[in-house]
Amino acid sequence: MEYLKQLNEPQALAVQTIEGPVMIIAGAGSGKTRVLTYRIAYLIEHGVDPFNILALTFTNKAAKEMKERIAKVVGTTEARNLYMGTFHSVFSKILRAEHEKIGFPANFTIYDSDDSKNLIKTIVIEMGLDDKMYKPNIVQHKISSAKNSLINSIAYKMNQEIQMDDLEARRPKIGSIYEKYTNRCFKASAMDFDDLLLKTYELFHKHPEVLHKYQHRFKFVMVDEFQDTNSAQYAIIKQLSALYQNICVVGDDAQSIYAFRGADIGNILNFKKDYPELKTYKLEQNYRSTKNIVSAANSVIGKNKNQLEKSVWTSNSDGNKIQVIKAITDNEEGNFVAQSIFGYRQNNQAANKDFAILYRTNIQSRAMEEALRRLNIPYRVYGGLSFYQRREIKDILCYLRLCVNHNDEEALKRIINYPTRGIGKSTLDKIIIASAEHDISVWEVLESIKTLDTGISPSVAKKVDEFKQMITGFETVVQQKNAFDAASFIASNSGLLKDLFNDKTPEGVNRYDNVQELLNGIKEFTVNSTNHKDGNALPRYMEDIALITDADKDEDDEKDRVTLMTIHASKGLEFPYVFVVGLEENLFPSQLSINSRDELEEERRLFYVAITRAMIQLTFSYAQSRFKYGNLIHSDPSRFLHEVDENYLDFSNAGSMQRTFLGKKTESEGLNLNSYSIPAHSHLKKVSIASKSTIKGDPVGLFKAGLEVQHARFGKGKIVSIDGNGDNKMATIQFEKDGPKKLLLKFAKLQVIRD
């Protein structure tokens, strides 16, 4: 019990309260992971069998890390028997084990959201509906939220309220699409992410004996990041812990940032109502950040109405104020941030990996990357297009998927004509129609392509049959070989590898390399799991891979690089130096959120998460204009900037970084935005780099009403107003000689005289 001495009072109480419902409200940086780890260790040391502990985490990586930490306290053997993982991975395992009860085969495919969207798109077209009204994204979102609220397609269609809502939204057919989608998934032996929860709930609901089994198995249930659970997840943990009531949830309502994908902050806010016996512990001491940072964060989150009462404090030193950087464009913002990192790094002996640049949207990484590259600062971008979503990776995975599960319709559609083998869209359509007519899976159509009346010509039918035989051949290989050998065999014998190899464009070479990387990953899996029964076979790899994300890949984290990620992805992490960039209205808070109080509060919580990632120094930045859809648009500073108590902010750099931009614009050498002076009290040294213009093309967005300008033909004039967007931006100018004129800024070649 040596470790109990490392804990403060509420932490120690939380660790030692092991029976009955417990809620741990863990403020940012309050040692949550430590408490979770020790609590599990404490359970085990008090005689609880690790087999009886279920711990649900937000990411696979979190589960893995926690397991390692627990292993250090209680030993590897004990730790290995813990049941730990994400909701999705834990429940997909249970569903595979209990597959007979739900009528699915054990080898069901997990459709990712692209697969779901494609299927929805197909169904909408097949039903002859207006695809403007029934956009895949919208329909998918509707189906997903229904599933997250435990409403299956039958209940959906019977629910009067929902039907009315859909009718009002002029989308009355959503229920029918949902129903067809469900049937189609079933026929394809596939589940989407939401099904993993919904079907688990239904399994437990319909089969009490199964529920009972797992209730006894998991006598102690712990849930991390409870603020981000949705109704389905909550319902399931309630089912599981109903018997023993040993349920411990850990979270921070102030960090609930996933409502957009169905997370219900009400789960944590109302938890006590469901468990009156609840013991609540609040971890309020922050060990991570300086006083300035903690106070700034508190001043922000205080603006939210909907929250549990708590006061986060720290005994750390005051630290520096939060630097605020103002830039003219997004590119300039990138330069300032990069230079700032350069300066901090030199003056504070900081390493690259001490820095993080956090942004609201992934696209913002580009300007940052360019600037970092220019200063030779190594970085790593997290998130963005996932490795597993890349075309070439998805292609090969679909081959593997089809080998493991013939019925996988989305996989079949994707690869039946890639590499091209003369089976085009019309043929595919005929196959799908036949599968609907005979109520058989698409694969079964292929099996009897020669006898069914599909309208496919014999010559094409022959090609289809050849494809079918190729896959059947692969299947034999899968059964006989380990995962790596089977995957390699399929990659080359499908022609896919050759197709990529023949593409000598840089992208083609890259794709080829990516496939090699995937195969290396499979190799690693094969080597690592040879001691497991059947663990080296492809089907097991496929089960794993569907729920793995890039964040789970433990890529050489040791490399000394600056971290670039979205704020969402940064949850749970900490960095000595943090830059929160793009603090502009309509970007952060996002324009989609500003019309609803709840959504705005979520954005504010997101801002809170961003602030609380920083340990030593926090920097905010914003640009006055940035490119969006190829147009330079004007941006106002974020309202969040004004919500931070100004006692904790340092605006001195915000002013000094402004250059007389417009005044310099006319010089033929181009722009030099890359040198600025830094106040004496700052850590930063003056940094100057030579670099080309940060603005691409004409900065037409920078003209404003009131400017005095010079035109080559019309002479001097004053801008009255600006209309239109992007290339069509037009200025009404009152010229001294020729009176008012309307000119396209793109062509006018105006020079600014004075503003």
Added chain:
DNA sequence: CCAAAGATTGTCACA
């Protein structure tokens, strides 16, 4: 059936 040109659309976060 296919490649290339043209049109459209979207970008908010993710298991």
Added chain:
DNA sequence: CAATCTTTGG
């Protein structure tokens, strides 16, 4: 802008 979808001509 860039990725994706649609149209068009061979």
